[in-house]
Amino acid sequence: MQFFSTLKKNLSAVKNYQPGKPIEEVEREYGLKNAIKMASNENAMGASPKALAAIRKNLSKIYRYPDGGCFYLRNRLSKILGVEGSQLVFGNGSDELLVLAVRAFVGESDEVIIADPTFLIYEIATQTESGHVVKVPMKNFHYDLTAMQAKINSRTKLIFIANPDNPVGTYVSKDQLAAFLKNVPSHVVVVLDEAYFEFAAAKKDYPDGIKFLSAYPNLLVTRTFSKAYGLAGLRVGYGVADPAMINSLNKVREPFNVNLLAQVAALAALDDTAHLKKSVKAVADGRAYLEKEFKRLKVRTIDTATNFILADLGVDAAPVYEKLLKSGVIVRPMGVWGLKTFIRVTIGKKAENERFIKNLNQILKGE
Numbered sequence: 428m429q430f431f432s433t434l435k436k437n438l439s440a441v442k443n444y445q446p447g448k449p450i451e452e453v454e455r456e457y458g459l460k461n462a463i464k465m466a467s468n469e470n471a472m473g474a475s476p477k478a479l480a481a482i483r484k485n486l487s488k489i490y491r492y493p494d495g496g497c498f499y500l501r502n503r504l505s506k507i508l509g510v511e512g513s514q515l516v517f518g519n520g521s522d523e524l525l526v527l528a529v530r531a532f533v534g535e536s537d538e539v540i541i542a543d544p545t546f547l548i549y550e551i552a553t554q555t556e557s558g559h560v561v562k563v564p565m566k567n568f569h570y571d572l573t574a575m576q577a578k579i580n581s582r583t584k585l586i587f588i589a590n591p592d593n594p595v596g597t598y599v600s601k602d603q604l605a606a607f608l609k610n611v612p613s614h615v616v617v618v619l620d621e622a623y624f625e626f627a628a629a630k631k632d633y634p635d636g637i638k639f640l641s642a643y644p645n646l647l648v649t650r651t652f653s654k655a656y657g658l659a660g661l662r663v664g665y666g667v668a669d670p671a672m673i674n675s676l677n678k679v680r681e682p683f684n685v686n687l688l689a690q691v692a693a694l695a696a697l698d699d700t701a702h703l704k705k706s707v708k709a710v711a712d713g714r715a716y717l718e719k720e721f722k723r724l725k726v727r728t729i730d731t732a733t734n735f736i737l738a739d740l741g742v743d744a745a746p747v748y749e750k751l752l753k754s755g756v757i758v759r760p761m762g763v764w765g766l767k768t769f770i771r772v773t774i775g776k777k778a779e780n781e782r783f784i785k786n787l788n789q790i791l792k793g794e
């Protein structure tokens with residue numbers, strides 16, 4: 428690929444993040460109507476009605492800069508989570524906080540330990556800062572924390588743990604996390620990415636990262652309003668950590684990084700527990716349906732604690748993905764993660780799940 432000659436040397440190796448295809452693009456390219464997107468782990472139940480009302484109410488204020496300190500959102504969330512306001516940082520999606528953590532703590536040739544496969548942003552953010560990514564293969568689709576710990580050395584600055592992981596869907600248990608954190612030296616930052624926290628929270632042995640913060644000033648827990656709260660399009664997430672860690676992140680944060688509408692919508696969504704419950708239940712029901720149907724189609728799935736399922740089609744998934752696209756169903760092929768026979772499907776509404784299974788069945792049967 429050609430780059431402008433002034434581009435910083437380390438950036439030529441950085442892969443561009445490939446997001447799931449937008450519905451409009453698929454409809455345009457394939458001449459379709461009613462395409463459905465089950466590709467980006469969004470909330471199929473939509474945004475909270477209370478969040479939508481808050482956005483409408485505040486629309487006329489968008490000529491002003493937002494509150495750079497997210498005062499109301501910070502106050503409300505600190506009460507809900509039982510942490511100090513000074514322990515919170517907000518981001519333009521939790522993505523931004525992952526990038527800021529790397530920007531603040533990782534310099535040239537420093538090492539960042541990640542699982543393989545995992546969320547692609549960890550690698551991209553590290554390369555962008557000229558850091559070195561150390562990938563530790565998963566064991567049977569679960570984090571191999573012993574192997575990750577063995578990779579820690581004096582150059583290690585940061586370890587990413589997505590809990591649950593994306594694109595895999597499995598999680599690190601409370602006991603595993605506790606044992607791991609004990610063995611991480613205090614100079615190494617552990618970022619515990621809990622983007623799917625609300626879906627996994629019902630599992631008995633799933634850890635709430637915030638409970639570990641008092642013992643570990645090197646721990647940063649990130650969460651998002653993009654998934655269970657249905658606000659992916661607004662871009663708002665948060666990080667919780669020791670105030671010293673938060674101060675460090677604030678050094679590299681843009682002053683007005685969370686927009687005004689995102690702040691009021693997130694605040695309203697926090698209090699819409701009915702919508703949250705409905706969303707989590709829809710995911711649990713959809714997961715049970717899809718797992719049953721995948722079994723019937725003899726497609727192996729990986730256990731998931733999230734709103735998506737990683738499925739091994741047992742054949743090259745790229746042509747199946749293309750045919751699903753043509754049928755108006757957008758999923759995610761897993762080739763970029765090196766999982767060529769896998770797709771990742773986001774759990775949709777009942778009718779969407781049924782349409783996906785019907786189309787997949789036809790494609791796999793060669794109809």
Ligand SMILES: Cc1ncc(COP(=O)(O)O)c(C=O)c1O
Nearest residue numbers: 520521522546593622651653664
């Ligand atoms: C593991 C993980 N972390 C973080 C994110 C980022 O979410 P957002 O930036 O929308 O908060 C995602 C989104 O897909 C994810 O899967």
